[in-house]
Amino acid sequence: MLNLTAYHFSLNSDCTIFPLGDSSATLDLGNIVNEGLNQKVIEIKNWLQKNSFEGLKDIIIAYSSVSIVYDPFLIKERYQLPASAFEFVIDKLLEAFESATREYKPDEDIITIPVCYDEMFGNDLKFIAAQKNIPVEKVIELHHSKTYRLYMIGFLPGFSYMAEVDEQIAIPRKQKPVPVIAGSVGIAGSQTGIYPLNCPGGWQIVGRTPIKLFEPFADSPVKLKSGNLIKFYPITKEEFENNY
Amino acid sequence: MSISVIKPGLLDTIQDLGRYGYSHWGINAGGVMDRFAASVANMLVGNCVDEPVLEVHFPGPQILFEQNALIAITGADFSASLNEELLPLWKPVVVRKNTVLHFPKLNFGARCYISVHGGPCIDKWLGSYSTNLKAAAGGKDGRPLRKGDEIHFKENSIYFAGLLHDDANFRALPWKADNNKIYHHPHEISVIPGKEWEELDASSQDNFLDNNFMIHPSSDRMGYQLKGTPLNLKKPFELISSGVNFGTIQLLPDGQLIILMADHQTTGGYPRIAHVISSHLPKLAQLRPSDCVKFKVTSIRAAEDLLIARQKELQVLHRACTDHLNALVC
Numbered sequence A: 001m002l003n004l005t006a007y008h009f010s011l012n013s014d015c016t017i018f019p020l021g022d023s024s025a026t027l028d029l030g031n032i033v034n035e036g037l038n039q040k041v042i043e044i045k046n047w048l049q050k051n052s053f054e055g056l057k058d059i060i061i062a063y064s065s066v067s068i069v070y071d072p073f074l075i076k077e078r079y080q081l082p083a084s085a086f087e088f089v090i091d092k093l094l095e096a097f098e099s100a101t102r103e104y105k106p107d108e109d110i111i112t113i114p115v116c117y118d119e120m121f122g123n124d125l126k127f128i129a130a131q132k133n134i135p136v137e138k139v140i141e142l143h144h145s146k147t148y149r150l151y152m153i154g155f156l157p158g159f160s161y162m163a164e165v166d167e168q169i170a171i172p173r174k175q176k177p178v179p180v181i182a183g184s185v186g187i188a189g190s191q192t193g194i195y196p197l198n199c200p201g202g203w204q205i206v207g208r209t210p211i212k213l214f215e216p217f218a219d220s221p222v223k224l225k226s227g228n229l230i231k232f233y234p235i236t237k238e239e240f241e242n243n244y
Numbered sequence B: 001m002s003i004s005v006i007k008p009g010l011l012d013t014i015q016d017l018g019r020y021g022y023s024h025w026g027i028n029a030g031g032v033m034d035r036f037a038a039s040v041a042n043m044l045v046g047n048c049v050d051e052p053v054l055e056v057h058f059p060g061p062q063i064l065f066e067q068n069a070l071i072a073i074t075g076a077d078f079s080a081s082l083n084e085e086l087l088p089l090w091k092p093v094v095v096r097k098n099t100v101l102h103f104p105k106l107n108f109g110a111r112c113y114i115s116v117h118g119g120p121c122i123d124k125w126l127g128s129y130s131t132n133l134k135a136a137a138g139g140k141d142g143r144p145l146r147k148g149d150e151i152h153f154k155e156n157s158i159y160f161a162g163l164l165h166d167d168a169n170f171r172a173l174p175w176k177a178d179n180n181k182i183y184h185h186p187h188e189i190s191v192i193p194g195k196e197w198e199e200l201d202a203s204s205q206d207n208f209l210d211n212n213f214m215i216h217p218s219s220d221r222m223g224y225q226l227k228g229t230p231l232n233l234k235k236p237f238e239l240i241s242s243g244v245n246f247g248t249i250q251l252l253p254d255g256q257l258i259i260l261m262a263d264h265q266t267t268g269g270y271p272r273i274a275h276v277i278s279s280h281l282p283k284l285a286q287l288r289p290s291d292c293v294k295f296k297v298t299s300i301r302a303a304e305d306l307l308i309a310r311q312k313e314l315q316v317l318h319r320a321c322t323d324h325l326n327a328l329v330c
Helices: A035-050 A072-079 A085-099 A125-132 A136-144 A237-243 B035-044 B202-210 B278-285 B300-329
Strands: A009-012 A015-019 A024-028 A056-061 A065-070 A110-116 A147-153 A160-163 A178-180 A184-188 A191-194 A199-201 A204-208 A229-235 B002-007 B013-015 B053-056 B062-065 B069-077 B092-095 B099-102 B108-116 B150-152 B170-172 B188-193 B212-215 B223-227 B248-251 B257-260 B272-276 B292-297
Touching: A015 A085, A024 A085, A035 A056, A035 A065, A035 A085, A035 A147, A065 A072, A065 A085, A072 A085, A072 B300, A085 B300, A110 A237, A125 A136, A125 A204, A136 A204, A136 A229, A229 A237, B035 B053, B035 B069, B035 B108, B035 B278, B035 B300, B188 B278, B188 B300, B202 B292, B272 B278, B278 B300
Parallel strands: A110 A229, B188 B292
Antiparallel strands: A009 A015, A015 A024, A024 A065, A056 A065, A110 A204, A147 A160, A147 A229, A160 A191, A178 A199, A184 A191, A184 A204, B002 B062, B002 B150, B013 B053, B053 B108, B062 B099, B069 B092, B069 B108, B092 B170, B188 B272, B212 B223, B212 B292, B223 B257, B248 B257, B248 B272
16 A cells, blocks of 8 residues: 555665654664674764764664654755755765774773662562572672673663673563662663663663763763673672762 | 743743754753744744743743743643733734733643743753753753743843833734644644554554544653554564654554654654654644544655745745844834
């Protein structure tokens, strides 16, 4: 009934560009969580920032996709286009895809983040332990023994999506969101993340960090970024309180 | 020039056209829900279109003008009144000091915009004046207006005061912005198909286009929850999070739809069934809980052409407003 494919542009089987409305478009490298693809996404974003164009308003980076928000009117006016602004944007995204460096240079420094896994903060530790049939201590140990990659920041200001947690503690999110305190560290599927603000959330909470992930009036309100390597380390309740 | 809040409304915030460029920090654009109404409100008083305006909902606030001012009220019709007199909408109006603006009755729409000549003296946060309630930043201290709040304005509208007749509380200037095209057929919303449109089963695609969907009372500036025949995917699948936009229509796990509005989060992981075209976001922004929408598919090319035509009309309107105002004060 609808010819949807007319709107889509495939570079190859793994890269598609599609509209996200009439003022936004997405370049998608595949529906998977993969370090290489995420690195490519970051490189595409960097290239677009360096080679910005009139009418480019925002760049959203996710696990394996880059979306841009643009002003079709400004683009048409500035570049005197016979074609649509969407076609112009497709070309820009393709250029970014092809020009962004293919070198894979992951971050080497590991950022460490303290987490207090006390049951007072880790509301769902017992639930995870029971579901996974392992002791609470093992859940905690598995969570902080791995180095994670920060894939994307989204959902809320400063909310970092990191992956992948050990399969033994991977657990689906809650059916219904519950109130969550800022600094709470949670698990959803194979992802782990930190809530930067008090808000309703569905991730299974294992602990809390005293570190502020989002400070609206700091020079840089969000200090972490996509591509960072993150490792958690356990602290006691006393250390947590002294850190606050 | 300043105004003070005698009584706050349901949700009164300072907004501009949005905070772009910070999505990589998870900070959304936000901004006004109805960009047309807000832009026109600014044009009518001789401001730039991206000057911050006051966005109010019903029940609206009571606001005292502490000095004479040139204002415009656009968007929803809440029977805007100055003291006991009805104010005309979509027109520049000179108001006398010590009068009170209030909104006694809901006639049409969901969001009303108030612009004041000169624009408010507030600080930008990350390049925008928009209030981000989650981040508690931007606008007036990152929060809705409260009783007793005072907002100062950059320019004095004193030279407009001469236009006031002796005992009148206000004087409406004799031109008006035409908004008929924008809010025409308020329930017909055009969309372009989203990435996962083809993942809907055939009867769900038909249902999406043939049926009405009701805007649920829990809808807000973040999103409109819709209630209608549940839609189904051909087969279930998991999506990883990726970028979403103002107007993106997502399919929730229970088969219901949500339209992301101005305060939407930057990324989402639900199937993107369709996207509301930009030119229809203003009328969508003026729909209220219990109103229905009916979707119609259009092409991205047609959507873009309409957006550009509307933008050109706005430019013409802006020039006309500026010329009219200049002719008055020169």
